[in-house]
Amino acid sequence: MISRRLATQAIILLILCLALAIVIFPYLWTLLASFKTEAALNRPLDWNFTPTLANWQAMLHSEIPRQVLNSIIVGAVTVLLSLLLGAPAAYSFSRFRTGGDGARFAVLLAQMLPPAALIVPLFLLMYTLRLLDTLWAVVASHLTFILPLVTWFLIGFFDDVPPELEEQAMVDGCTQWQAFYRVVLPTIRPGLGAAALFGFVLSWNDLFYALLLTGKHSRTLPVGIAGYWTFRGIEMGQMSAAIILAIGPVIIASFFVQRYLVRGLGGGAVKG
Amino acid sequence: MQPLLHLKYRLLAPLVLVLGAVIGYPLAFSLWVSLHNYTLTAIGQAKLVGAANYLGLLANPSYWRAIGNTVTFVLVAVGLELILGFGLALLLHHRATPLRHLFRSLLLTPMFITPIAVGLMFRFLLNSQLGIIPQALKALGIHVDWFGSRLALFSLALIDVWQWTPFMLLLLLAGLEALPTEPFEAARVDGASGWNMVRYVTLPLMRPVILAAVVIRMLDAFKVYEYVYAITRGGPGESTETIQYHIYRVGFLYFRMGEAAAMAYTLIIVVLILVILLFYVLRRSAT
Numbered sequence: 001m002i003s004r005r006l007a008t009q010a011i012i013l014l015i016l017c018l019a020l021a022i023v024i025f026p027y028l029w030t031l032l033a034s035f036k037t038e039a040a041l042n043r044p045l046d047w048n049f050t051p052t053l054a055n056w057q058a059m060l061h062s063e064i065p066r067q068v069l070n071s072i073i074v075g076a077v078t079v080l081l082s083l084l085l086g087a088p089a090a091y092s093f094s095r096f097r098t099g100g101d102g103a104r105f106a107v108l109l110a111q112m113l114p115p116a117a118l119i120v121p122l123f124l125l126m127y128t129l130r131l132l133d134t135l136w137a138v139v140a141s142h143l144t145f146i147l148p149l150v151t152w153f154l155i156g157f158f159d160d161v162p163p164e165l166e167e168q169a170m171v172d173g174c175t176q177w178q179a180f181y182r183v184v185l186p187t188i189r190p191g192l193g194a195a196a197l198f199g200f201v202l203s204w205n206d207l208f209y210a211l212l213l214t215g216k217h218s219r220t221l222p223v224g225i226a227g228y229w230t231f232r233g234i235e236m237g238q239m240s241a242a243i244i245l246a247i248g249p250v251i252i253a254s255f256f257v258q259r260y261l262v263r264g265l266g267g268g269a270v271k272g
Numbered sequence: 273m274q275p276l277l278h279l280k281y282r283l284l285a286p287l288v289l290v291l292g293a294v295i296g297y298p299l300a301f302s303l304w305v306s307l308h309n310y311t312l313t314a315i316g317q318a319k320l321v322g323a324a325n326y327l328g329l330l331a332n333p334s335y336w337r338a339i340g341n342t343v344t345f346v347l348v349a350v351g352l353e354l355i356l357g358f359g360l361a362l363l364l365h366h367r368a369t370p371l372r373h374l375f376r377s378l379l380l381t382p383m384f385i386t387p388i389a390v391g392l393m394f395r396f397l398l399n400s401q402l403g404i405i406p407q408a409l410k411a412l413g414i415h416v417d418w419f420g421s422r423l424a425l426f427s428l429a430l431i432d433v434w435q436w437t438p439f440m441l442l443l444l445l446a447g448l449e450a451l452p453t454e455p456f457e458a459a460r461v462d463g464a465s466g467w468n469m470v471r472y473v474t475l476p477l478m479r480p481v482i483l484a485a486v487v488i489r490m491l492d493a494f495k496v497y498e499y500v501y502a503i504t505r506g507g508p509g510e511s512t513e514t515i516q517y518h519i520y521r522v523g524f525l526y527f528r529m530g531e532a533a534a535m536a537y538t539l540i541i542v543v544l545i546l547v548i549l550l551f552y553v554l555r556r557s558a559t
């Protein structure tokens with residue numbers, strides 16, 4: 001009996017290790033490639049190579065740092081606006097059932113809209129407003145999916161706050177608005193944090209909008225990475241370094257949002 | 273009127289205004305564009321053509337090829353993700369599994385990273401000259417052309433499986449953890465174990481969660497773009513041309529914005545149907 005249980009455990013462990021190897025291998029291989037010379041990159045099966053920092057140095061002296069900064073600015077502005085606009089609205093949807101099911105459905109639909117449906121009019125709009133190749137254009141396009149997503153997340157978190165909490169605050173002399181921002185908002189701080197972090201990651205990861213709305217002055221990091229492998233040539237080592245720069249921080253951040261993600265994604269539909 | 277009644281609309285107004293500006297107005301404008309002969313090279317001369325852009329799609333083989341490719345991609349990718357994700361979720365749910373939280377945290381990471389990086393990493397890994405996977409297979413005497421016309425779409429689906437099985441795992445594991453324990457105890461008393469337990473107790477209880485996870489993944493997989501852009505650009509031929517990539521090509525490489533907008537509207541209808549289904553499933557599983 002005990003040996004059978006041990007055997008089952010060993011098999012489970014083996015399968016999980018295999019899955020883990022499949023997940024981790026591309027990360028490690030890319031990290032390794034970022035330290036290889038061009039000659040070493042052409043011999044993938046040869047493990048005997050002298051590591052070099054040249055790729056990282058070249059990458060850090062290219063346009064990439066500027067693009068990282070652009071990505072951070074776009075992500076931060078988008079998330080800040082989404083929280084400012086989304087949190088009061090989510091509270092209204094949650095506490096007052098404003099708009100009922102139809103409103104919640106609209107929020108869900110908005111975040112699911114395919115970018116291809118919005119890119120043509122957004123591009124023409126930005127062209128008319130002379131905002132092409134500015135970070136404002138990217139922020140506007142990112143708001144189309146991050147603002148509904150943050151709102152959807154927060155509806156779920158507000159639904160979990162017992163109404164007695166603000167009723168008590170109002171008995172103590174707060175207005176409804178004061179009860180909202182002094183009592184209710186602080187209790188959903190983890191939800192706000194998770195929504196902000198997840199929203200930032202989605203903005204940081206976007207290629208489609210940024211590729212079409214930016215130009216020489218406003219490229220974000222994913223656009224920069226995509227530019228390494230073109231029909232004109234490949235800079236594999238530098239590209240690998242830039243990829244590590246783009247995914248490393250996100251992998252670390254993911255450990256903090258994973259816990260809250262399911263509650264957030266269930267959002268406004270789970271209760272109500 | 274009591275101020276409370278005003279407050280709920282005051283809280284909402286900024287959101288409605290901004291979403292109206294970035295989604296509502298563009299969607300309306302896009303409808304207008306889709307009814308015109310609108311090209312980026314001659315914006316001033318857009319002519320009303322009625323439903324011609326939509327009718328033109330019916331006889332457009334590239335459009336149907338892109339739809340077909342996208343549906344194949346979605347079915348293969350989401351199907352595999354469901355099977356693998358459910359299997360892994362069962363293993364990680366098993367209380368006796370050692371280090372399950374560590375495994376969980378690391379196995380979930382691919383869903384958070386940018387798809388263009390995933391596309392480029394796999395282009396690199398699977399490249400026939402530089403890639404370690406074809407080189408290693410060659411050493412074993414196996415020759416696979418991952419991005420040739422026969423396998424390319426399937427390879428892209430496998431990349432999607434690598435990145436998005438974690439999402440399936442996340443939702444299914446949460447679903448398993450939320451299941452009531454009584455049915456399992458009753459089934460154990462009746463002598464059920466192992467596969468029978470999964471087949472007759474877990475699966476029926478998990479049906480709403482599975483359905484929701486599948487619909488969310490389908491909605492997302494329909495938007496596949498980055499892997500195509502990073503690796504095949506729709507080729508060889510049109511074998512990996514997906515609908516989102518096709519709209520990009522027609523609108524921004526051929527400048528035929530009216531036609532692209534019409535295609536986008538047909539895509540919106542598919543998304544609308546799926547979202548209605550998702551909302552219904554989420555609501556039902558909540559009550």
